Amino acid sequence: MKRKHDNGFPSRDAIVAFIRANPGKIGTREIAREFGLKNADRAELKRILRELADEGAVTKRGRKIHETALLPPTVIADITGRDTDGELLATPTEWDTEENGPAPKIRIHVPRRLQPGTAAGVGDRALLRIEKADDGEVAPYRGRIIKIIDQARTRLLGIFRNLPGGGGRLVPVDKKQAGRELNIAPSDTGGAEDGDLVSVDLVRGRGYGLASGKVKERLGSLSTEKAISLIAIHAHEIPQAFSPSSLREAEAAEPATLKGREDWRELPLVTIDPPDAKDHDDAVHAAPDPDPNNRGGYIVHVAIADVAFYVRPGSALDRDALTRGNSVYFPDRVVPMLPERISNDLCSLVPGQPRGALAVRMVIGPDGRKRSHSFHRVLMRSAAKLHYAQAQAAIDGRPDDTTGPLLEPILKPLYAAYTLVKLARDERDPLDLDLPERKILLKSDGTVDRVIVPERLDAHRLIEEFMILANVAAAEMLEKKGLPLIYRVHDEPTQEKVHNLQEFLKTLDLPFAKSGALRPSLFNRVLGQVRGEDYEPLVNEVVLRSQAQAEYSAENYGHFGLNLRRYAHFTSPIRRYADLIVHRALIRALGLGEGALPESETLETLSEVAAQISVTERRAMKAERETADRLIAHFLADRIGASFQGRISGVTRAGLFVKLSDTGADGLIPIRTLGTEYYNYDETRHALVGSRSGAMHRLGDVVDVRLVEAAPVAGALRFELLSEGQSIPRGRKRDGSKAQARASKSRPGRSPRDKVRKPHKGKSGSGKSGKAKPGKSKRGKSWKR
Numbered sequence: 001m002k003r004k005h006d007n008g009f010p011s012r013d014a015i016v017a018f019i020r021a022n023p024g025k026i027g028t029r030e031i032a033r034e035f036g037l038k039n040a041d042r043a044e045l046k047r048i049l050r051e052l053a054d055e056g057a058v059t060k061r062g063r064k065i066h067e068t069a070l071l072p073p074t075v076i077a078d079i080t081g082r083d084t085d086g087e088l089l090a091t092p093t094e095w096d097t098e099e100n101g102p103a104p105k106i107r108i109h110v111p112r113r114l115q116p117g118t119a120a121g122v123g124d125r126a127l128l129r130i131e132k133a134d135d136g137e138v139a140p141y142r143g144r145i146i147k148i149i150d151q152a153r154t155r156l157l158g159i160f161r162n163l164p165g166g167g168g169r170l171v172p173v174d175k176k177q178a179g180r181e182l183n184i185a186p187s188d189t190g191g192a193e194d195g196d197l198v199s200v201d202l203v204r205g206r207g208y209g210l211a212s213g214k215v216k217e218r219l220g221s222l223s224t225e226k227a228i229s230l231i232a233i234h235a236h237e238i239p240q241a242f243s244p245s246s247l248r249e250a251e252a253a254e255p256a257t258l259k260g261r262e263d264w265r266e267l268p269l270v271t272i273d274p275p276d277a278k279d280h281d282d283a284v285h286a287a288p289d290p291d292p293n294n295r296g297g298y299i300v301h302v303a304i305a306d307v308a309f310y311v312r313p314g315s316a317l318d319r320d321a322l323t324r325g326n327s328v329y330f331p332d333r334v335v336p337m338l339p340e341r342i343s344n345d346l347c348s349l350v351p352g353q354p355r356g357a358l359a360v361r362m363v364i365g366p367d368g369r370k371r372s373h374s375f376h377r378v379l380m381r382s383a384a385k386l387h388y389a390q391a392q393a394a395i396d397g398r399p400d401d402t403t404g405p406l407l408e409p410i411l412k413p414l415y416a417a418y419t420l421v422k423l424a425r426d427e428r429d430p431l432d433l434d435l436p437e438r439k440i441l442l443k444s445d446g447t448v449d450r451v452i453v454p455e456r457l458d459a460h461r462l463i464e465e466f467m468i469l470a471n472v473a474a475a476e477m478l479e480k481k482g483l484p485l486i487y488r489v490h491d492e493p494t495q496e497k498v499h500n501l502q503e504f505l506k507t508l509d510l511p512f513a514k515s516g517a518l519r520p521s522l523f524n525r526v527l528g529q530v531r532g533e534d535y536e537p538l539v540n541e542v543v544l545r546s547q548a549q550a551e552y553s554a555e556n557y558g559h560f561g562l563n564l565r566r567y568a569h570f571t572s573p574i575r576r577y578a579d580l581i582v583h584r585a586l587i588r589a590l591g592l593g594e595g596a597l598p599e600s601e602t603l604e605t606l607s608e609v610a611a612q613i614s615v616t617e618r619r620a621m622k623a624e625r626e627t628a629d630r631l632i633a634h635f636l637a638d639r640i641g642a643s644f645q646g647r648i649s650g651v652t653r654a655g656l657f658v659k660l661s662d663t664g665a666d667g668l669i670p671i672r673t674l675g676t677e678y679y680n681y682d683e684t685r686h687a688l689v690g691s692r693s694g695a696m697h698r699l700g701d702v703v704d705v706r707l708v709e710a711a712p713v714a715g716a717l718r719f720e721l722l723s724e725g726q727s728i729p730r731g732r733k734r735d736g737s738k739a740q741a742r743a744s745k746s747r748p749g750r751s752p753r754d755k756v757r758k759p760h761k762g763k764s765g766s767g768k769s770g771k772a773k774p775g776k777s778k779r780g781k782s783w784k785r
Helices: 012-021 028-034 039-054 229-235 244-252 316-324 340-346 388-395 407-428 458-481 495-506 520-529 536-545 577-590 603-639 736-745
Strands: 058-061 064-067 074-082 088-092 106-108 125-132 141-150 155-162 168-172 182-184 196-203 212-221 262-264 270-273 282-288 298-305 354-364 370-381 384-387 439-442 448-452 487-489 551-553 643-652 655-660 666-670 679-682 687-690 696-698 702-711 716-721
Touching (some): 012 028, 028 039, 074 603, 125 603, 155 182, 182 196, 196 229, 244 316, 270 458, 282 407, 298 458, 354 458, 354 577, 384 388, 407 458, 495 536, 551 603, 577 603, 603 702
Parallel strands (some): 262 370
Antiparallel strands (some): 074 125, 088 106, 155 168, 270 282, 354 370, 439 448, 643 655, 687 696
């Protein structure tokens, strides 16, 4: 019998228990049905659910309600220790402590008979299948090891530096180890030369002086920045070498033929990519729809390289691709998901060559909305390879020898179709953050030439919108056919983050009145209000930090940022394993021939794959970001003492983080160097505020800084602030003590540690070089496609 109050309404405990018993399956409708609630009771039910969400008891993902901090059925976790009974304990590898609080512990059950590859120890990283533990157990979850992903790290990675007289020192590449050099005895150098990247085993020392190490492996020379990406590749254990079996399979692969395919070779599809793109896996075409019932509409074709034809489930190529999860892009190299024979040859849609493709034909109405779609396995032949600026120049009246003949028959119809699609996109109103991305250009010797912000052109937007349409069509088709798939999902912001954003916007006198369901348009209204204002970058940054991170999941809870109910990655199987899974599922669903998703791939197994490739995606983003940091630190290392303009990109109790305007380099200004007074960390304003003067240094402020120290190996910079602090914003009291008293009242339970004492500037010393990123970067907070 269902637990209800005397008034017939279910108790809060009963609602939470029902949600807990049905993870990922419960929405408002299911709760109402379970407890026999009528339409008149819906308002009260929604009120209770809002209260439970505000209290942190439940959280909402799209239309589904979950118990807060509920882990998915499969998760990648780090084994951190043992409990009093000797059982292994683990915590989730990817866990947002700001959003969810401390990471939950998982007690790992080890069966008497171990399956191959499941013997684990402390320090290992493993893929677990988990379930809720019984009340009273030490850990809230029980887990069973599916497989070990990484063994415990017993070695350090660093740069070897020679010492006069023999031997050397190891300079660690990990920021957490910055300043903790190791001594390498002459007999333990392993033949390493100055500037080599090496892995070192720790050697027990005598308890004083530098710790010692022994070189176990030389990984490559870092005598020039051309090899700087090696640090990130080895630090994050990104696989570089393909297995011999994979290479044999790739070399033995034969080009696709017309067998089992439609002939699209006369359709003038074109590729539009960056000028330095090495693979071209998507091609587009558009033409007016001849159907009189769709007057003014267009037919858009998107053809994607047929990677599934060459990379079969369970093959060596497939195993290597899953281990990588995705390609990793550095300024000086690409670590591909697939061998070059596949990615740069057989699956690259080069002009004039027949290539196998999986294509979608989409009918677009005059209102820009997709009316219908169909998928086809085809043999195509690209009519041209263009880059974004080249296509845009042709449309803007500056065609070249290549684009001139293509302008009327190909490019103008593409842009006309995009104009329609943009109407529907604007009506959908996805999250519209203005976050320019910088690109590092290298010289021939691998050193930094300059850093640029590529212009965003309509050519970029055209390809982006057509790819989004194709991705939506893939998700819709597979749902219609009832097949499991891996979705690209992006959760809506948590109640706590929305509240924090509201409090911040109050300091700028900007309204953020949430009523009804949370939509991207609510954030877009705020962004529109600050467009052109001095604090526009500040508001864009804070809105970004309020967002969740996109990920892969076999459970669909929608894509909040794109404002789409269902979304999957279909358009780049050369570089993303998720897209390859979607291709295989479409082949199976539509009976398109070889390379289909096996029947053994179920929702449960795809959940495991989604968890694994979400981790490899974050690994790639972190490695790419760290490499950019190291390259720019090398670039600036000989400019110690120079002054730069930048913008405060982060505020913590440790100090201010500044991003330089010209290079995008990030560095720390330690709080001890700001002045002679106390500085309070004002979390609401994202600022450090002087307790005596009220001078404020806030996220987004433009500042002048001096470069004090550069640590290229760690990618760390330290700055000194040259600018004065700003006054309290308009509409606020400027008396420092009163302002701070009010700030303190707004944060009950504030610890005395929140007030940071600042010694006299003359006693600060040089300090320790280092750089810690506050929160997550825009790459880490990625929500886009």
